Amino acid sequence: MRRVPLALAVSLAALAPLTARAQTSSPRWGSFELGTSSFAPNVDSAFAPIPGGPTGAGPWEQMFGIHRRWGLRVGLSKTVFDGFGALDVGLRTGYVRAGAKGFVNTAPDGQPAIWVRSGDTTYFHMIPTSAMVTYRFDWFAERFNVPLAPYGRFAFERYNWWVENGNGATKQKGATNGWSITGGVALLLDFFDPGLARELDAETGINHTYLFLDVTKTQVDDFGASRSWDLSERDVSYGAGLMFVF
Amino acid sequence: MPIWQDGAVRRPGFAILAPAGARAHGRARATGRTEGETAVARLAPALHNPADMTRRRALLLLGLAGLPAVVLAAISAGAGQVLETTNFDAVNAVSYVNAAQCAGTEPVHLEWNVQAGSTTTGTYKIYASNQQPTAATGTTTVFCAEQDVPNATPTPVVANQVDSATVSSAVQDKDVSGATIASAVQYGCDAANEGKALWICSHLFNDSGTRIAAATGKFLFQVTAPPAPVGVRASAGDSALQVNWTAGTDGATVDHYVVTATPVGSTTVAASSGRITGTSTRLRGLVNGTEYTVSVVAFSKGGNPSAAGTATGTPVQVEDFWSWYKLQGGTEQGGCASGSGGLAALAGVAALLVLRRRRK
Numbered sequence: 226m227r228r229v230p231l232a233l234a235v236s237l238a239a240l241a242p243l244t245a246r247a248q249t250s251s252p253r254w255g256s257f258e259l260g261t262s263s264f265a266p267n268v269d270s271a272f273a274p275i276p277g278g279p280t281g282a283g284p285w286e287q288m289f290g291i292h293r294r295w296g297l298r299v300g301l302s303k304t305v306f307d308g309f310g311a312l313d314v315g316l317r318t319g320y321v322r323a324g325a326k327g328f329v330n331t332a333p334d335g336q337p338a339i340w341v342r343s344g345d346t347t348y349f350h351m352i353p354t355s356a357m358v359t360y361r362f363d364w365f366a367e368r369f370n371v372p373l374a375p376y377g378r379f380a381f382e383r384y385n386w387w388v389e390n391g392n393g394a395t396k397q398k399g400a401t402n403g404w405s406i407t408g409g410v411a412l413l414l415d416f417f418d419p420g421l422a423r424e425l426d427a428e429t430g431i432n433h434t435y436l437f438l439d440v441t442k443t444q445v446d447d448f449g450a451s452r453s454w455d456l457s458e459r460d461v462s463y464g465a466g467l468m469f470v471f
Numbered sequence: 472m473p474i475w476q477d478g479a480v481r482r483p484g485f486a487i488l489a490p491a492g493a494r495a496h497g498r499a500r501a502t503g504r505t506e507g508e509t510a511v512a513r514l515a516p517a518l519h520n521p522a523d524m525t526r527r528r529a530l531l532l533l534g535l536a537g538l539p540a541v542v543l544a545a546i547s548a549g550a551g552q553v554l555e556t557t558n559f560d561a562v563n564a565v566s567y568v569n570a571a572q573c574a575g576t577e578p579v580h581l582e583w584n585v586q587a588g589s590t591t592t593g594t595y596k597i598y599a600s601n602q603q604p605t606a607a608t609g610t611t612t613v614f615c616a617e618q619d620v621p622n623a624t625p626t627p628v629v630a631n632q633v634d635s636a637t638v639s640s641a642v643q644d645k646d647v648s649g650a651t652i653a654s655a656v657q658y659g660c661d662a663a664n665e666g667k668a669l670w671i672c673s674h675l676f677n678d679s680g681t682r683i684a685a686a687t688g689k690f691l692f693q694v695t696a697p698p699a700p701v702g703v704r705a706s707a708g709d710s711a712l713q714v715n716w717t718a719g720t721d722g723a724t725v726d727h728y729v730v731t732a733t734p735v736g737s738t739t740v741a742a743s744s745g746r747i748t749g750t751s752t753r754l755r756g757l758v759n760g761t762e763y764t765v766s767v768v769a770f771s772k773g774g775n776p777s778a779a780g781t782a783t784g785t786p787v788q789v790e791d792f793w794s795w796y797k798l799q800g801g802t803e804q805g806g807c808a809s810g811s812g813g814l815a816a817l818a819g820v821a822a823l824l825v826l827r828r829r830r831k
Contacts, residue, residue, distance in 0.1 A: 271801075284801065285792075288795055343707065343708070344713055345711075390709060390791035391708050392708070392753070397793045398806075399805040400807040402807070451802060452802050452804045454802070
């Protein structure tokens with residue numbers, strides 16, 4: 226399976242004419258991206274399952290389950306270097322939410338707790354914000370019309386979060402800081418319709434449109450602070466979306 | 472203890488006259504709107520003058536304070552209009568006489584606004600008629616055709632005087648007996664008269680006894696109750712009950728519902744929803760472990776209540792995600808444990824950008 230993207234890239238590259246692009250484009254300022262990314266925090270890493278309690282490794286899994294949540298993210302970057310690839314500096318923010326029914330202890334007083342789901346829904350809301358530096362190797366895309374541009378990214382992360390109880394009130398709020406590294410590949414959509422791409426550039430100033438896929442490793446635990454929970458990804462976060470270079 | 476159609480709990484001997492408050496706002500609306508508009512006009516040239524800051528803030532606050540008055544003005548009687556302040560349908564410009572008013576157990580809260588030029592003395596005579604008012608000869612002002620004989624026959628009744636009031640200001644109000652109105656127009660308080668129209672006129676007479684102006688309003692007789700809600704369920708929440716129900720069938724159209732929770736064995740309402748139009752609500756501020764009787768009452772546009780649909784429920788302590796996390800010994804404290812670190816990171820990126828620009 227891992228060979229499929231590689232094979233696709235090679236095939237597309239083979240289709241591309243190995244001639245320098247004579248295409249003219251409008252001046253480049255930076256990039257705008259709109260996409261989605263997964264979220265599955267590592268909150269439970271500091272916990273052991275409670276005897277007789279709901280199944281799950283810790284409070285997050287017991288309450289919200291183990292599956293990933295998908296959130297929206299939007300970012301804006303300024304290109305600070307545009308030569309052998311592009312170096313962008315920018316900010317990105319978004320929103321993700323996890324919700325589930327809370328727990329009620331139905332055991333009589335003095336008896337071991339029996340936890341069942343209540344009718345009240347509790348939510349964990351989060352606004353992840355990133356200050357990021359991205360290097361995108363689009364030299365081949367610019368020069369030889371090869372439609373793939375790999376990229377790497379380092380970011381400082383700040384996750385503003387709040388927990389909502391069943392009455393819709395904010396039970397607790399806070400922010401957790403950290404960092405992340407990302408590796409991804411951007412598919413240059415201009416490749417499939419160069420005429421339309423040039424028209425888009427002429428009319429809107431958008432030089433290129435990319436479809437991107439990436440994988441991010443995060444470490445968001447207030448840099449190891451003992452009084453913070455770990456909002457790092459359990460393994461890695463997956464992201465996808467559209468990026469407009471303008 | 473009665474629950475009124477607006478969800479307010481009224482204790483015996485104490486009348487909560489929300490419409491009176493609304494009327495007070497309504498009377499102030501003209502002044503408030505003028506002040507608000509003036510405030511906006513003054514703000515524009517003063518935006519860059521620090522000396523005007525205090526004055527601007529005061530004007531802004533004044534404008535914001537006046538906003539509710541402007542909104543509430545919609546339920547105040549306009550020029551030449553008579554309306555019933557608790558049951559007025561602003562969309563259709565019609566008021567209602569409901570079953571309790573028809574029976575005489577509740578008054579009809581009339582409000583009217585007669586434009587009478589400089590006249591500040593005289594008397595209003597209030598008439599009820601089952602015929603639409605018409606313009607008097609030689610004038611565009613419409614009047615109920617006066618027939619100043621109470622309970623006159625034969626039908627149709629033209630207009631019988633039902634009350635009077637002394638002139639004191641532009642907008643007047645008075646509680647009038649609904650039973651007297653029903654009698655004047657010869658409508659019985661039964662379903663046979665449901666939806667019938669009547670008009671109430673307030674005629675202004677000067678000190679010489681000459682009729683000089685009038686205000687009129689259309690009313691509908693609405694004496695049947697909406698159907699009682701069915702399938703009422705009260706699910707336990709944390710210090711709250713989630714209440715769901717289904718609308719009943721057969722009866723007057725439901726305008727809104729009022730849901731209340733009363734501790735079992737008590738008559739004191741602990742929580743009320745106020746007016747709601749859906750078929751679910753959440754009653755908050757209850758005590759965990761206390762059993763409550765939840766009552767759902769439907770009201771028609773005229774304010775006729777249905778029989779109550781009831782259920783019982785007991786709020787319980789619910790562990791939300793935060794309390795669940797802390798219950799298991801979570802160490803997160805909330806707030807920002809490394810706020811300075813995050814800010815420093817952002818500042819670092821900003822510094823990189825500045826350096827880059829300077830190098831250029």
